[in-house]
Amino acid sequence: MGESIGEPYKALRRPLPQWASVKRLLILGSTGSIGTQALDVVSRAKGAFEVVGLSASSNHVPLIQQAIEHGVTRVALTDANAAAQAAELWTQGEVLRGPEGLIRLVAESGADLVLNSIVGSAGLGPTIVALTEGMDVALANKESLVVGGELVTALAEATGARLVPIDSEHTAMHHLLTGEPPGVVERLIITASGGPFRTRGDLQNVTVEEALKHPTWSMGGKITIDSATLMNKGLELMEAHHLFGTPYDQIDVVVHPQSIIHALVQLCDGSTKAHMGYPDMRVAIAYALHHPDRADLPIPPLDLIKLGRMDFEAPDLTRFPCLRLAREAAVAGGTAPCALNAANEVAVHAFLNGRLSFMGIAKVIEGVLEELGSHRVHDFEALYVTDAEARELANELIGVAA
Numbered sequence: 215m216g217e218s219i220g221e222p223y224k225a226l227r228r229p230l231p232q233w234a235s236v237k238r239l240l241i242l243g244s245t246g247s248i249g250t251q252a253l254d255v256v257s258r259a260k261g262a263f264e265v266v267g268l269s270a271s272s273n274h275v276p277l278i279q280q281a282i283e284h285g286v287t288r289v290a291l292t293d294a295n296a297a298a299q300a301a302e303l304w305t306q307g308e309v310l311r312g313p314e315g316l317i318r319l320v321a322e323s324g325a326d327l328v329l330n331s332i333v334g335s336a337g338l339g340p341t342i343v344a345l346t347e348g349m350d351v352a353l354a355n356k357e358s359l360v361v362g363g364e365l366v367t368a369l370a371e372a373t374g375a376r377l378v379p380i381d382s383e384h385t386a387m388h389h390l391l392t393g394e395p396p397g398v399v400e401r402l403i404i405t406a407s408g409g410p411f412r413t414r415g416d417l418q419n420v421t422v423e424e425a426l427k428h429p430t431w432s433m434g435g436k437i438t439i440d441s442a443t444l445m446n447k448g449l450e451l452m453e454a455h456h457l458f459g460t461p462y463d464q465i466d467v468v469v470h471p472q473s474i475i476h477a478l479v480q481l482c483d484g485s486t487k488a489h490m491g492y493p494d495m496r497v498a499i500a501y502a503l504h505h506p507d508r509a510d511l512p513i514p515p516l517d518l519i520k521l522g523r524m525d526f527e528a529p530d531l532t533r534f535p536c537l538r539l540a541r542e543a544a545v546a547g548g549t550a551p552c553a554l555n556a557a558n559e560v561a562v563h564a565f566l567n568g569r570l571s572f573m574g575i576a577k578v579i580e581g582v583l584e585e586l587g588s589h590r591v592h593d594f595e596a597l598y599v600t601d602a603e604a605r606e607l608a609n610e611l612i613g614v615a616a
């Protein structure tokens with residue numbers, strides 16, 4: 215009897231996964247949305263990982279609980295008060311304190327893989343340290359690439375460290391591009407849900423509560439607001455450009471409200487490949503943690519009949535100027551993406567605290583970009599200077615734009 219066509223693939227189903235070796239894993243930002251889901255993925259893969267460290271900014275009680283649960287003996291808290299409280303509460307392990315403590319945690323971890331799920335440009339330093347030490351990085355902190363761009367990818371190339379994205383669209387593209395020879399990609403297409411205001415005409419009186427209601431994904435506060443303004447797609451354009459070396463005029467954004475197709479890749483022979491699945495970040499996290507292996511996850515297989523339809527439309531750059539501003543800053547390059555990111559972080563924070571209107575976010579960013587322009591970047595130091603300047607200016611403008 216000959217083998218049926220499906221036969222060889224049955225071998226890929228493993229009743230009990232046998233991991234080749236135990237990966238030493240460091241998780242930064244472990245108390246956040248990505249961090250807690252990453253620990254869920256780790257718990258499901260018994261014997262695959264040894265968690266060698268965890269970090270958070272100020273949320274010390276859940277951090278210590280995670281450390282106890284996962285047998286971790288070293289953590290870092292960037293907030294000094296929280297670190298002092300944690301050290302008092304937890305005497306079985308070591309608590310490193312402040313941004314320097316976080317850097318030490320990374321540098322001394324001996325990790326095989328660093329999962330960076332810190333939010334904002336605060337994630338850049340740890341990414342640089344991990345890559346400098348030659349450690350592979352599973353990168354949820356897209357701001358590392360937005361701000362650090364070529365310097366970050368050049369560093370990874372120089373030390374041979376692998377950079378694997380954790381972002382549904384970029385995980386999808388990584389997946390779709392694996393195995394393709396160089397030079398065959400014509401276009402990358404990133405999908406966007408369109409956020410909670412896709413069909414709302416007037417965005418003048420948007421409340422924080424409305425902006426925090428994402429239609430398809432459950433995420434941390436900052437990225438949820440970035441999704442509502444479409445800035446998140448702008449940051450993702452830059453993330454894709456740096457990860458895959460694709461020019462900006464070959465990366466498109468398409469609004470797809472069901473969030474089932476995460477990205478598409480168009481090739482030179484007329485074929486288009488799409489990556490699909492229900493929106494669940496554990497798929498992207500497990501891909502990065504287990505790559506090039508795979509793990510079982512309790513996620514239902516896609517049911518196309520139940521889904522019924524998928525819709526697509528162009529993003530509206532008039533109602534969502536943040537996406538336009540991000541593309542302009544990306545094309546300008548140099549310090550402009552760093553300034554855009556810093557201004558956005560300050561503006562989103564002000565919006566969440568009721569000090570700035572929703573439409574004020576784009577106004578503040580535009581003001582900062584007009585004032586600071588774009589300059590060449592020779593080293594990381596130049597980026598830290600721009601980040602600080604942009605934050606200061608954004609804070610000044612918020613008084614005006616509110």
Ligand code: NAD
Pocket residue numbers: 242243244245246247248249269270271272273292331332333334336354355356357380381382431432433434435436437495
């Ligand atoms: P979150 O706010 O839920 O968690 C952020 C984590 O970082 C927390 O552990 C927090 O304690 C820590 N942190 C915050 N500020 C810090 C600082 N200044 N220094 C050190 N640590 C700090 O955020 P999230 O939604 O998990 O997002 C994390 C990153 O992943 C972001 O870059 C985001 O864009 C990206 N991302 C998130 C999702 C998602 O579904 N949540 C999807 C794709 C990409």
Ligand code: MG
Pocket residue numbers: 381382383450
């Ligand atoms: Mg994404």
